[in-house]
Amino acid sequence: MDPLAPYFLGAFAENNDFFEKTVIELVRDHVFWRRNFHPEDLPPIGTADQYSPEYLEGVARTRHELHQLTAALKRSVPFFHPRYLGHMVSDLLLPGLVAQLVTTLYNPNNVVEDAAPVTVQLELEVGRQLATMLGFAIDPAKVPCALGHLTSGGTIANDQALFLARAVRLLPLAMRDALDSLGRRPETISPKLDADDWAHLNLPTRDILDLADTFHRDPELAKALAHTRVEHVGLGHFCAKHPLVANLAVIAPGTAHYSWKKALRLLGLGAANLVELPTRQARADSAALDTLLQTFARERRPVLMVMGVYGTTEFGTLDPLHELAALRGRSVDFWLHVDAAWGGYLPSVFRDPKGNLRPREDLRAEFAHFPSQRVYDTTAALPLADSITVDPHKQGFVPYGAGCFVAKDRRVFDLVLTDAAYVFHGDELGEQRYRSPGRFSLEGSRPGAAAAACVVNHRVLPLDSAHFGRLIARSVHTCETLSDALPAFAARLAPVATLAMPFDPDCNLLVFAVNPLGNRSLKAANAFGQRVMDAMSVTPARPVQLREFFGSCTTVSLEHLSADSAELFRALGLTEVDDDGVFLLRHTLMNPWLLSHPTEGDGSYLDAYLAFLERTVHELVTVVR
Ligand SMILES: *Cc1c(COP(=O)(O)O)cnc(C)c1O
Secondary structure (H helix, E strand, O other), X not given: OOOOHHHEOOOOOOOHHHHHXXXXXHHHHHHHHHHOOOOOOOOOOOOHHHHOHHHHHHHHHHHHHHHHHHHHHOOXXXXXXXXXXXXXXXXXXXXXXXXHHHHHHHOOEOOOHHHOOOHHHHHHHHHHHHHHHHOOOOOOOOOOOOEEEEEOOHHHHHHHHHHHHHHHHOHHHHHHHHHHHHOOOHHHOOHHHOOOHHHHOOOOHHHXXXXXXXXXXXXXXXXXXXXXXXXXXXXXXXXXXXXXXXXXXXXXEOOOXXXXXXHHHHOOOOHHHEEEEOEEOOEEOHHHHHHHHHHXXXXXXXXXXXXXXXXXXXXXXXOOHHHHHHOOXXXXXXXXXXXXXXXXXXXXXXXXXXXXXXXXXXXXXXXXXXXOHHHHXXXXXXXXXOEEEEOOOOOOOOOOOOEEEEEOOHHHHHHHOOOOOOOOOOOOOOHHHHXXXXXXXXXXXXXHHHHHHHHHHHHHOOOOOOOHHHHHHHHHHHHHHHHHHHHHHHHHHOOOEEEEOOOOOOOOEEEEEEEEOOOOEXXXXXXXXXXXXHOOOOOOOOOHHHOOOEOEEEEEEHHHHHHHHHHHHHHHOOOEOOOOEEEEEEEEOOOOOOOOOOOOOXXXXXXXXXXXXXXXXXXXXXXXX
16 A cells, blocks of 8 residues: 555545545534534524525525636646646645644634634644754753744745844844943953954854843843844944944855845845855855855955755755855854755655654665765754744645744744734743744734644654655655656657756756757757747646646756856757756656556656657657758
C-alpha cells in the first residue's frame, strides 16, 4: 500500500467515503454543540417560519447562488491532479483540510486568547512544531527560546522579519539616546553602549536582546526607550540624529522573491537599499557577500539584514546558509533571515523521529543524488538564522491563508508588542505576554482555522523523516526521476530541438529551456518557449478539461545568469544574444502521484508529460518552419 494513500482526497476523490463521512460527522457534531449550549432557551428562528413562502424564497435564492458559484468554480485550476506541475500548490492534506472546514464553523479569531481559547494554543503549537523541525530550541526556561506565529502568507512573514530586524538592530542607538535624555551615562548600563554609532549598529543580536531585558526591567529606562526608538520618532527623525542609518542596507540574492522589495517600500527603508547579492547557479555567492560586507565596513554602511533563500520561488535552489551565517560579525554584524516560504518543510526529511539531524549517508541511501553536501550543510545551518519564513500553504499542503514567521529568540517580540488596551491585559513581563500572537503579529483578526489545519496535519504526520518527511521525500524522488529522464528525453527531441537545464535542481523544482534545432537567436528561442507554455497554461477562453497538462514558466535574466550563461547558450545552440533573459519551463513536482500510471501498462504521469511535451514541440516546430 502507498503510505500516503489515506492523507489526500485524491485525484479522483478516491477517499471520498472517508472524507464525506468525517465531514458530515463533524458538521453534525457542531450542530449538536449549538443545540446543547442552552437547550432550555426558545429558538429565535421559529419552526413554523420555516414553512412560510418568504422563508422558502430565501432558501431558494441561497441554493441558486451557491449552485451558480460551484458551477463557476468548475473553471478552477485542477491543482490536485498529477497532470498539474505548475505553481507551488497541489492536492491538500485531508486531515488539515477537514480541520480547516470544521474549525471555520466555530470561527475562532486568533487575535487574542479570549476570542480563540483553543486555536491560539494551536497556533503556538504550530510555531513550536515548525521551530523544532528547523532546529531551533523551544525550552521557555532557556535563552534563546524560539517562537513562531502564523500570518496570511510568506509576504507578511517577510514583512514581519524586516520589521523586527529593524526594531532590534536600531535599538542600541535608541538606548543611548534614552540614556542621554535621562542624563545617565551609557557605561552605567553596559560598556557596550559607550561607543560610536557604527559600533552600536554592529552589536551582536544576542547582546542587544540582553540589553533590552535590562531596559525593560527598569520602568524609567523602559519609558525613556519607548520615546527614542525609531518606531516612535519615525525614520526621518532617527536618521537626522544618526546619519549612518540613512543608508541602511538589506542584502538579498537576485533570486529573492518580490515581496522583499515590497517590504522595504512599506517600511520606508527604500527599495534602492535592497542590495543585490550576486548568485552562481541561482545560489547566493558567499564570496561576493564577504567582499560586499568588507566594502560596506570601509564605507560605514550599516547592514540591517542579510537574507538567504531556502528554496527560491523560481528555481527551487537553496542558498548556502552555512556560508552566509559564517560571515556574520566578521566585518559587520547583521540580522540573518531565511526565506524558506517554499523550502520550509524540506528539513522534515532531515529530522529523525527523535528530533536529531540524520547523517547525510542515511539520506544518500534513500535518493539517487539528494542531498548534495551543500544542501545538507545549508539545512544543518538553519538554526543559525535569527528568523525564518515558512509557508504552510505551499509545501505544508494546507489551504491558502497560512504563512509562518519563526524567530529564534522570542524576546524580539517584546520590541513590537502593541498596546491596545481594549484587547490586551494581563502582566507585561511574564510568560503570558507570548500567549497572544495577535499582540505582535502585523495582522489583527486572524483565522484560528488556519492554525487548526496546520496542527492537525503535523499531529497526523509529525515533521520528521518517518511521517511528513515521506511526503516531501516523494517530491524530491519525483524530481530526481524527471532530472534523470531528461538526457533520454533530450535525445528524443534532438531531431527537432535542443533542451538544457540552466541549474541542477536542489530538491523538487526543475526548470529547463527548449530551442528549435538550428535556431541561433535567444529571442526566437524565448518566443518558442512561450508557445510551448501556451499549450499548458490556464486561459479563461479554454476549459481546463481540454488541457492535457499544466505547467508554469519563468524567465531568468542574463544579469542573474552571468557566469552560467555561456554554458547554457552552448547547450542550446544559441549564438545571438538578442534578448535580456532566458525563458524557462518550470516544474513544481509536489503532487505525490506523479509517478503513478494513468493507464495500465504505460508509463507514469511524468512520462506522459514528457510525451506530451515531445508532441507539442514537434507540432510547434513544424508550424515555425
Ligand atoms: C511564495 C514565496 C513568498 C511569498 O509568499 P506568499 O505566501 O505568496 O505571500 C516569499 N518568498 C518565497 C521564497 C516564496 O516562494
